[in-house]
Amino acid sequence: MTINDLGLAMNTYCAISRFLGLDVSVKEIIQHRLSEYMDLYKFGETSACDLIIALDKYGLTLPEETIQSDFAAVRKVMDRVKMMQTSVVDVGFSVRICNRMKKFGVDTVYDLARCSEVRIGRICDHNEDRFEQIVELLNEHGFHSIANKINKNRLL
DSSP states (O other): OBGGGGOOOHHHHHHHHHHHOTTOBHHHHTTSOHHHHHTSTTOOHHHHHHHHHHHHTTTOOOOOOOSHHHHHHHHHHHHHHHHHTSBHHHHTOOHHHHHHHHHTTOOBHHHHHTOOHHHHHHHHTTOHHHHHHHHHHHHHTTOHHHHHHHHHHHTO
């Protein structure tokens, strides 16, 4: 398997490709600790979550951290990964919105975060009440960047 098979977001893909090469294998990717990736240019918490979740789909993980100072940043990322893997049903969306999300293949908060503005608009069916409910619940659970993305779409 290569990096192309992981289905990473563009920022994550580019950062890892700059670090390890274009056709790097997944075997090479999992030889590096998360803290090494976190030091890369344009590789932040969102990219870290993207990488961890993509590897997890194949039952793979990155090596354990060995330096104590790295633990705080890694722990923060792992907490965010847990939040991103939360089902949209568990966040508290209405049944109607959950059904619309399922229709568009959105099962977790991570899936919602990866949606384009157009797709979010289709999920909400450009219904102002649905936009408001999604934004309110996402803000309530700490997903402010996703909520801001949806708010921008509302203005279109």
